Every structure is written in structure tokens, then in C-alpha cells.
Amino acid sequence: MNVVKCFAALGLLLTLVACGSADRYAVTLPPVTETVRIAFRSVEVRDVSLPSYAAADEIHIRKNDGTLVSSTDTLWADAPERAVALEISESLSRLTGRAVASxxxxxxxYPDARLDLRFTELLATETGQFRATGQYFVAVSGGGRERSGLFDQSVSFDPKSGPAGIATARGQLIFQLAEFIATSGLK
Structure with a gap:
């Protein structure tokens, strides 16, 4: 009788775990088609600062009325602040051929330069735009000219593609942002 109860309890536990699992979406970066020359041999991407909704595991979407919605059933595959820093690092490394690491x-x-990114927005909309706004800062080792600038980048995606489309759009957006920073802030 105890064995039957144990199997029943195990079956219930497995059912609850299966019902409570969420779908996780990984970001894939697009291929590099051309390279960008920068003024530094090495660049460190510092910790990335994201708004609280963008730093959450849930994938958020801005509705037309301005509200942000998310679901615990659709999550990013990695912690967003860590993932965005790694995506920027990888994109810059592939674009420039230089030593870039988060x-x-x-x-x-020590790196020749340090890149600090502070996002004010990193969000998909239900109309099919994924947008990133904020500011970047480049600190230069050895007393070189430090730089800063604003960014406002966006890419379109098909809203019917759901979270997978949003993840693809984020990969394109982060890559586009890396190109912008390479040409605007690291030259």
C-alpha cells in the first residue's frame, strides 16, 4: 500500500512540475557581413544597466495603451543583464576582430577601453518594434579621450511571431547597437 502511495505522490509531483514549466527563449545574433575598425586593441564591456522590467526573466511587451505585459510562461533563456553584456561583447568582437570581453x-x-551601457528602454511593442534607448560611456586607459553618446535604435519584427520573434529581434537590435557603438564611440 505504501508503494502505491509513493508512486501516486511521485506522479502528482511530476504532473505539477510539468504544468509549471515555462518556455525559455534564447537570443541568436545575426551573422557579420562586414568589419569595423576601432581605435582600441581591447575593450571591456562593463556591467549593463537595464530598466527593472528588462532585467526581469519575463519577456515584456508594451501594449498600444502603454502598459507593459508579461507572462511567467515566457522567459528569457539567460539573465538579461548578463546576456545583453555578453551579446554586446560578442558582437563587438566579431565586428572588430579585437579582444572584447564582458x-x-x-x-x-588591462583593456585599452571600458564600455559602460545604461539603457533607459529595451522593449518590444505589440505593433512589432523592438527598441533600445540609452547612453554609452567609453573610458580610455592611459588618459586618452573619453567619450559618451546617446543611442536610439529599433528593429521591426512580426508581432504574430510571438516570443521567438521577439528574441530574434533582440539579437538583431543588440547587434545593430554594437555596430553603432563601434562606429560612434570606439573610433
């Missing part, structure tokens, strides 16, 4: 810096020699 914080903490993995090499013995």
Missing part, C-alpha cells in the same frame, strides 16, 4: 576582464593586461 566584465570581469579575463586577461592579465
Amino acid at each position: 566584465e570581469p576582464w579575463p586577461f592579465d593586461a
Whole structure:
């Protein structure tokens, strides 16, 4: 009788776990089609600052009335602040052919420059736009000219594509942002 109760309890537990699982969506970066020359041999991407909704695991969407909606059933595959920093690092590295890594810096020699990104918005809309706005800062080792600038980037996606389309759009948007920073802030 105890064995039957154990199997019944195990079956109930497995059912609850299966019902409570969420879908996770990974971001894929687009391929590099051309390279960008920058003024630095190495760049560290510091911790990325995201708004609280964008730093959450849930994928948020802005509705036409301005409200943000999300579901615990649709989550990013990785912690957004960590993921965006890695996506920017990988994009810059692939675009420039230079040593680019996110914080903490993995090499013995200090980087020539440090990139700090502060997002005011990183959000998909129900009308099919994924937008990133904010400011970047480039600190230069050895007393070089430090820089800063604003960014406002967006890409379109098909709203009917759901969370998978949003994840694809974020990959395109982050890559586009890396191109902008390479040409505007790292030259």
C-alpha cells in the first residue's frame, strides 16, 4: 500500500512540475557581413544597466495603451543583464576582430577601453518594434579621450511571431547597437 502511495505522490509531483514549466527563449545574433575598425586593441564591456522590467526573466511587451505585459510562461533563456553584456561583447568582437570581453576582464593586461551601457528602454511593442534607448560611456586607459553618446535604435519584427520573434529581434537590435557603438564611440 505504501508503494502505491509513493508512486501516486511521485506522479502528482511530476504532473505539477510539468504544468509549471515555462518556455525559455534564447537570443541568436545575426551573422557579420562586414568589419569595423576601432581605435582600441581591447575593450571591456562593463556591467549593463537595464530598466527593472528588462532585467526581469519575463519577456515584456508594451501594449498600444502603454502598459507593459508579461507572462511567467515566457522567459528569457539567460539573465538579461548578463546576456545583453555578453551579446554586446560578442558582437563587438566579431565586428572588430579585437579582444572584447564582458566584465570581469579575463586577461592579465588591462583593456585599452571600458564600455559602460545604461539603457533607459529595451522593449518590444505589440505593433512589432523592438527598441533600445540609452547612453554609452567609453573610458580610455592611459588618459586618452573619453567619450559618451546617446543611442536610439529599433528593429521591426512580426508581432504574430510571438516570443521567438521577439528574441530574434533582440539579437538583431543588440547587434545593430554594437555596430553603432563601434562606429560612434570606439573610433
